[in-house]
Amino acid sequence: MQQQWINKRARIYWYDQYALNEQETAFAKYDPERIVGELLFTGADIVALYAANQFGIAYYPSRILPQHPGLRGRDYFGELCSRLQARGVKVIAYINWLNSTHAEWNLVPLGKTQEECTREKPLVSWADPSRPNRRVQNLAGGAWECPCPLSPRAGQMVEIAREIVTRYHPDAFHMDMFHGVGICLCARCRKALEVVLGTPEITAEVLNARWADYVAWRTEVSADVVDAVSAVLREHGVIAAHNAGVPLLPVSYGFSEKWLPSLDVFLSEAFDAFLTHPTDLNTTSIVVRLQHAVGKPAWILRTSAQIHYAHWPISEAQWRIYASACKANGCKAFGPCGIGAYPDTTTSAQMLRRVKEAFDFYMEDADLDEGAKSAAKVALAFSWATRAHFDERPASGTVEWAEEFTGWARLLIEEHLPYDIVIAETMTPAELGKYDLVILPDLANLSDAACAVVREYVSRGGRILATGSTSLRDERGKTRAEFALADVLGVASQGSVKGHFAVQRPIEPAPASGTFQRVRSSGSVLSRYVRVDPAGSVGGVKDPLPLEVMDWPVVVRHSYGRGQSVYVAFDIGRFYELHGDEHIGIWMAELVDGLLPSRQIVVKAPRTVEVTLWEQDAPRRVIVHLANRTVPWTLPTDRRQPTEIIPVHNLQLSLPCEWPNPKVSCRRAQISSSVEAGRLTVSVAKLGAYAAVLVEPGDRSGISS
Missing domain, CATH: 3.40.50.880 (Class I glutamine amidotransferase (GATase) domain)
Structure with missing residues (x-):
C-alpha cells in the first residue's frame, strides 16, 4: 500500500498518554477540545493516539479490553480521532503489545523460571476476577509485563486491530513494543523448541550452538504476528506503521527483514536517547539511511522528555540535533514520543512550546526534500x-x-x-x-x-x-x-x-x-x-x-x-x-x-559536522546539507545531555561543478563562493545547528548570483 502522505516531510506527534491502572488523577482533566487545541498549536500533521496503553488498558469502550475507569465510559480515542481528522490531521491508532491482565502469558527469559515470571500481582480495586480479560494487575510505573509471542496475546492483537479500524477508520495503525520481545522459554516456547532444536534441554549453550535453527523459528514467529495484524489493516486501507525498532540491536528481539512486507513505513526511535549500545548522536543519520535502503518511508521519533523525567522537555539543542540529522538524510516524518502528557491529560507548556519550535525548524526547508535523491x-x-x-x-x-x-x-x-x-x-x-x-x-x-x-x-x-x-x-x-x-x-x-x-x-x-x-x-x-x-x-x-x-x-x-x-x-x-x-x-x-579516485566533496570542518549530498531535478540543483553535532558532551550520559550546539566557524567545501557560472546560495548561513577549473569552493562563515548550500545553473549571461 502506498499513500502520498506517508512519503512527504511531515511533523508527527506521538501523543503518549500514560496512566497507571490504579490512579485517581488519571484523566481527571480530560477535555478533548483542549487536547486537540494543544496538538494543533504544535503544527502536527500526524498524531498517534493511544487506543490501548502500556498496560493493555483501552481508552475507548472495547468489547475485548478493559477500559480505564478514569475515563468514566468516555471514548478518549474516538473523540480525539474524529476531531483531529475533521481538522485535516492524520491519525494513527496506537496500541501496545505489553499487557497487565494475563500474567500467565508473560515471557520467560533465559535464567528465569515459569513460576516467577507468570505469578500474578495483586489486582486493582476495579478488576473483575471472574473474567479473564478483566483481571487487571496493579503494576507500578515502568513495571511492564511483556507477553510471549506464542501466547493468545497475538490473536488478541488482531482482534483489537479489527475492532479499532472498523469502528474508527484511522489513517494508520501502530503496534508498539513488539520489536523488543526477547528470548522466551515459557512452556509454549519450550514445547515448540523441543521440535526445532531436537532436545528438551534448552539452555543458552544449546541456543548458541543451534542458533541458525532457533533464529529462523523465532523471526518467523515474530513476523507472523505482525503479518496477521497488518493483514487486517490492509483489508481496510489503513497504513501499517508498527515500531520496527533499530536493526542495530540484537536479532533475538524478533525484528528481522521478514517484517518488511508487513510495514508501509519504517518507524524507528532515536535509540541513543536511552543510552543503548552501540548508539550515539550519529545513530539517527545511520538509521535513516538504512530505512532508505529497505525502500520504506523513513519515520523517526525522539523521546521528548529528559532521561530522568517523563514529562519535562528536552533542550532546544537536542531537538535541533535530531531534526538536523533527519533533514540532512531525507527523513519523512519526525517528531516527539515518550510519556509526554501527565496522567490527568495536561501537558507541560514548555513541552508544547519546544515541540512547536522543533516542528517549525524541521519544516523550514521542506522544499529541499521534494523529489530529492542521494548523490x-x-x-x-x-x-x-x-x-x-x-x-x-x-x-x-x-x-x-x-x-x-x-x-x-x-x-x-x-x-x-x-x-x-x-x-x-x-x-x-x-x-x-x-x-x-x-x-x-x-x-x-x-x-x-x-x-x-x-x-x-x-x-x-x-x-x-x-x-x-x-x-x-x-x-x-x-x-x-x-x-x-x-x-x-x-x-x-x-x-x-x-x-x-x-x-x-x-x-x-x-x-x-x-x-x-x-x-x-x-x-x-x-x-x-x-x-x-x-x-x-x-x-x-x-x-x-x-x-x-x-x-x-x-x-x-x-x-x-x-x-x-x-x-x-x-x-x-x-x-x-x-x-x-x-x-x-x-x-x-x-x-x-x-x-577512491577522489573525494566527492572535500570538507574543512570538525568531525562533528555531518555532510550529505543530494540532487533535485525540479528545480535542478545540488544540495549540500550540513548538520552540526558539536556539543559539550559528544557521548551523552544520564548525567550530561546536550544543552547547546557550539557554532562552527569558517567551514570550507570544495566539489566539482558542471556549471561554469552556478547560482550558489545557502539556507541558515552566510557564504561566499568561487569557481575555478571546474571546482566550486564555498566558505561558510558560521554554522549553527544546520545549513544547506544550494548549487543551481546560473543564467546564460555568465553572471552568477
Missing part, C-alpha cells in the same frame, strides 16, 4: 544474514557485528564522506555500479548470489573494501572452507586468532585488537601483523610491547578484472567503534582514500 558515491553494505548469524554468543544479546557496521558508518560521517547503505541480500550489479566504492564491513554471512553480485561489480571496474571474515560463511551461518570472495580479495584463509596485536604503520607499529584472520595473499601486501609480548601489557590494557613483524598480511590490495579490492584482515570498524582512537580513524580514512 553519494560511497556505499556501506548491511547484511540481514550477518546480523542474524555473526556473533559467537547471540543468545546473550551481543552486538559484535553491529559494532563493526556502526564503526564504519561513523567513520564515514566523521570524514564528511557522503554515503548510502545498500542491503547485501538484495543488491544488484546495477545498483552497486552507481558507487565509486563499496565497503563490506565483516560481512561474514554472504550467499553465493550476493558474492556473485560483488564479483561482477568489481570485474566491471568497481572497488570494494572488505574486512575480517567477509564471505567466510553462508547466509545460514555455515562456515565455508574458503572465502567465497577469495578470488576477488586475493587472499586464502588460514584460520583466525582473537586478541591484541600490532600493525605495521609508516612510523612505528600501532596497537590493534579484534579477531585477526590469518591469510595467504596473492595480492600486494600493504601492511603486516606484528607479534606482541605474550606476557601481556604492563598496565593490563591493550597495547603489549610490539616484538616482530610476521608474514601474516593485515592489508592486501588486489586487482580483479577491471576493478580493485582492499582487504583488511580484522574487524577494524569494531575496533574503532569500541575505542574511537585517532590513529584508528586516520588509518581507516587512508584505506578509503587509497581506493
